[in-house]
Amino acid sequence: MFDLELTEEQQLVRDTVASFAQNEIRPIARDSDESGTIPQGVIDQGFELGLIHSALPEAQGGYGEERSAVTGAIVAEELAWGDASIAMHLLAPRLVAYPVADGGTKGQREQVLPRFTKGFHAATAAVVEPRFDFDTSRFETAAKRENGSYVLNGHKCFVPLAEDSDLILVLAQEGETQAGFLVERGAAGLTVLEREKNMGFKPLSTNEITLENVKVSADARLGGDDGFDVARMVNLGRVGLAGLAVGLARGAFDFACEYAKERTAFGVPIAQKQAIAFILADMAIEVDASRLLTWEAAAKLDKGQDASREAYRAKRYAANAALKIADNAVQVLGGHGYVRDFPVELWFRNARGFASFDGTTIV
C-alpha cells in the first residue's frame, strides 16, 4: 500500500545522522575541501554512530540490525547534506562489507566482516573504468580461470580510499558473467596509482588502480562458484548515489533560501522577487521529486524485487537535479556564490561528479 511514513527507527536514524552532519561535518567541510583531508576525529565519530557495522551480522561482531535500502538512502541524504565527500569516505567500507554480507560465502563473511567492527577500517570496491562510455553492464576488466585460481587484468578509476585499503572488491567480466573478486592490497600485479585530482570531492581520496596478471585463489571469488548478484549491487549503488545527490541538493536549497531572505536588492529581500522566488520553488520541487524517485527504487529493492529501471532513473534524475540546483544556488548568491567564502561553489563542483560515479554500494 502506498505509504510515505518513515518507521520510528528510520526517524531516529535520520535525526541522529542529521545532527551529526550539522554539528560535526558541516563545520569542517570547507577546510577539508581546501586541504584534501578529513580529520580523524570525525571519521571515528562516524564509525561510532554505527554507520558500517550496525547492519552487519552479530556473528561477525555487528549489531545485526536489519539492512534497508530506504534507510540507507536516508542516511546518505543526511550525511551528504553535511558534505558529500565526507559522506562517501565514511560509507566507503560498506562497498566491501555489504556485498560480502549479502553475497559472500560463510568463509568470506568470517574472514572479512570482523575487520569492520572494531573501528573505522578502510576497504573499497573498484567498479568504474576510465573510459567515457563506461557502464556497469559490461566491464573491460577481465577475470580468467586458470588451474583453480583466477587471473585479473584491467584498469579502474575513482576507487575511494584505495591507498589505505587492505582489501579491494574488484568487479570484472568473466566471459558473459560479471563477478567480484576480493583482492588483498599486497597482491602481486596490483598497482595503486597516485591520488586522483578531481574537480570536486577533494577530501575524498580516490585512485586509479591497474591489475596486471593479478592472481587470486578461487576463494576470492565473491559468493564462490555461485557468484553474487552484481546487478543488485549496481542498483543499490545507484540508490545510494541518488541519496547522496538529494542531500547535496537539499543543502544547496536550504542555503540559497536563507541567503535570499537576508540579502536585499532594490529595497527588498531578493527572495521577494519572483525571478529568485521561482528558482527556489523549482529547487524545492526537484529535491522532493528526487527523493521520492530514490525511495521508490529503494523500497522496491527492500522487497527483493528487480528495480533496475527505477534505480537507474533515480540516479540519473537526482544527479541531474543536484547539478541544476547547485548551479542555481550559485546564481542566487550572485558573485558571492562564486567565491570560496561561501559553500555553494563547492557543492556545484561536487554535484558535477555524480554523473561520473556508478555502482558503489553504500546502502
Next chain:
Amino acid sequence: MIDFELSQKVQAQKDLIRSLAEGAMRPISREFDEREHEKPWDFLKMMWDVSRGQSMTGENSREDPEAAKKSGPRENTLTAAITIEELSWGDAGLYLTIPNPGLGGAAVSAAGTPEQKKRFLTPFESGEPKWAAMAITEPHCGSDSAALQTTAVRDGDDWVLNGTKIFCTSGQMAAEKSDGFVVVWATVDKEAGRAGIKSFVVPAHTDGMSVIKVENKLGIRASDTAMLVFEDCHIPADNVLGSAEVAKSTEGFKGAMATFDATRPLVAASALGIGQASLDLAREELEKRGRPIRYGISDASLTAMESDFIDAESDLHAARLLTWRAAWMMDRGQRNNLEASMAKAKAGLAVTLATQKAIELMGPLGYSRKMLLEKWMRDAKINDIFEGTQQINMLIVARRILGYSSKELS
C-alpha cells in the same frame, strides 16, 4: 513504512479503468475532438450508471462510511488520482465531461455544512445524469481571483447574484442541460477584499442565470467551457457554502481556496494520463521500428532520442510521485497546500513538454491527425493553465517554503 506499491484494491481499480479507457474512450476520442460542442451521450450515460454517487475527490456517498473505515485506511484521494490518470490516458476531454459533481461538488465537500453536502450531493446518486461546475474566473480576472466583481446582495430570504463568469468547465451541462448546479464565487462586500468573497450554490435552471457562450478551444474539445451571466439571480439564503457565520467572516474565501488543495493533485493526475498516453505510443512506435528505448547504459551510448525520451518519462514519473504524495496526505487529513501546488506545477509542465517531445520523436507522423499525439499535445496544455497556472502554483510553493504572505510575494 515507505512503500510505493499500490494496494490491491487501488491496483484493481487502475486496471479496471485502463480497460474502460481502452474500450470505451479511445475509439471515440478523435470523433469528439472534431465534433466540438456535441456530446457522446452513450458514453456519458454508461459512465453515469457505473460511477454515480462518486465525487471527483473519491468519496462515494452511496457507500456506508463505517463499512468503508473497516476496509482499511482511507485511500479515496489516491484512488481518485489513479482513476483520473487512467481516464485521461483514455481521453482527457471525455474525462472532463463525465457527469459527476466535478469541481462544484469538490467545493461543496470542502466548504459546505453536512446539511448542504447532503442537499446538493444526494441528487447525484440517482436519476438522470447530472453535472456540477465551479465559476470563479471573470472576464477581467483569473489568477487574481480576489479581484472578482460578481456581487451577492442579501434580499430578504434570498441572495441576489449579478455578474459575468467565463471559462466555466461543464458550465452549460450544469446550468442548463441537467439538474445539477453551479458554485459561484461572488463578493458580498467589495471593500472587504478577500474577506468579502463567498461561494454560492446556484441550482440549474434558476431564473437569472444564463449561458451566453460556449468556447471554441485548442484542446479538450469534448468538454464544454461556458460563459455564464447572472442577472438578478435569486437563490435561497442557505445556499451560501458554510455555516451562517461564514457569511460574516473570512472563512468563506479560505474554504473556497481549500478546494484547490483537494483538486490540484487531481488536475495533476489528469496531466499524467495524457503524458503517459503520449509516451506509451511513442515507445511502441519506436519499438516497431527496431529502436527500443535502452535503460541503464552509459550516457555516451544513449542516442539523443533515448536520452530525451528517458528524461521526459522521468519528469512525468517524478510528477506522478509528487501527485501521489499530495493525495496520500489529503487522505490522512494532513495539510497539503504546498505539496498540491508542487504536484500541479511539476505535472503541468511535464505533460506540456512530454507531449511535444512525443510528436518530435515521431517525425512527420507525430504531426498528423492520423495519430492522437497532436491531440494530446493540445489537450495537455490546459493542465498548465486551469486550477492555477504554472506561475501561480510556483508562487504558492515559493510562499510556503519562504514563509511569505501573499502580500510579501505577489
